[in-house]
Amino acid sequence: MKNVIVGVLTLIVVGLMGFVFMNGRAYHGGEAGKVTEDMSTFKQSDNVVAKPTEKSDREKEDEKLSALRDKAGNAGAFKVSNEYKSKCSSCHGVNGSGMQNGKKLMGPKIIGQDAEKLYTDLIDFKAGRKENIIMKGLLMNLTEEDLRRFADEIGEFAQKAKEQNSQ
Numbered sequence: 001m002k003n004v005i006v007g008v009l010t011l012i013v014v015g016l017m018g019f020v021f022m023n024g025r026a027y028h029g030g031e032a033g034k035v036t037e038d039m040s041t042f043k044q045s046d047n048v049v050a051k052p053t054e055k056s057d058r059e060k061e062d063e064k065l066s067a068l069r070d071k072a073g074n075a076g077a078f079k080v081s082n083e084y085k086s087k088c089s090s091c092h093g094v095n096g097s098g099m100q101n102g103k104k105l106m107g108p109k110i111i112g113q114d115a116e117k118l119y120t121d122l123i124d125f126k127a128g129r130k131e132n133i134i135m136k137g138l139l140m141n142l143t144e145e146d147l148r149r150f151a152d153e154i155g156e157f158a159q160k161a162k163e164q165n166s167q
C-alpha cells in the first residue's frame with residue numbers, strides 16, 4: 001500500500017515538472033520563455049525607431065542652451081564660493097545674473113554692482129530699512145561680517161566673468 005502511494009506521488013511530481021516545463025516562465029524553459037524572447041526583440045526594434053527623435057530633441061535642447069549661454073556673455077563659468085552657491089544662487093543665479101538657463105529667477109541681477117552698494121543694500125534689508133520679506137528673512141541669521149563677505153564676493157563677479165571670457 002505504501003508503495004502505491006509513493007508511486008502515485010512520484011507520478012504527480014513528475015507530471016507537475018513536465019507541466020511547468022511546458023507552461024512555465026522563461027527560467028523554466030517553457031513556452032513563456034519564447035514570449036519573453038519575442039518581447040525583447042520587439043523592444044529592441046522599438047528603440048531603433050525611437051532613438052533618432054530622442055537624440056535630435058536633446059541636440060535641439062543643447063543648441064538652445066549654448067545659444068542662451070552665448071547671449072549671457074558666457075558669464076557663470078567663473079568660480080563662486082560654496083556659501084554664495086548654497087545661500088544666494090537659487091534666486092540670483094550662479095553668476096548673479098538673476099537668470100538660469102534663460103529663465104528669470106526670483107532675485108534681481110546683482111552682477112556688475114559695486115561691493116559698497118551691495119553691502120549697503122544687504123545691511124538695509126537686514127535692518128528692515130529696505131523692505132523685502134524674503135531678503136530680510138534670509139539675512140536674519142547672517143552677521144554683518146557675513147554680509148561684508150558676500151558683498152565683496154559679488155562685487156568681483158563682473159571682473160571674474162570678464163577674465164573668464166578673455167581666457
Ligand code: HEC
Pocket residue numbers: 084087088089090091092106107108109110118121122131132134135138150151
Ligand atoms: C529666496 C530668494 C532669494 C535668495 C535666496 C536671495 N535673494 Fe537677494 N533678493 C531677492 C529678491 C526677491 C530681491 C529683490 C528685493 C527688492 O528689491 O525688493 C533681492 C535683492 C537682493 C539685493 C539687492 C539688489 C538690488 O539691485 O536691489 C542684493 C544685494 C541681494 N539680494 C543679495 C543677496 C545675497 C548676498 C544672497 C545670499 C546670502 C541673496 N540675495 C539671496 C531674493 C533672494
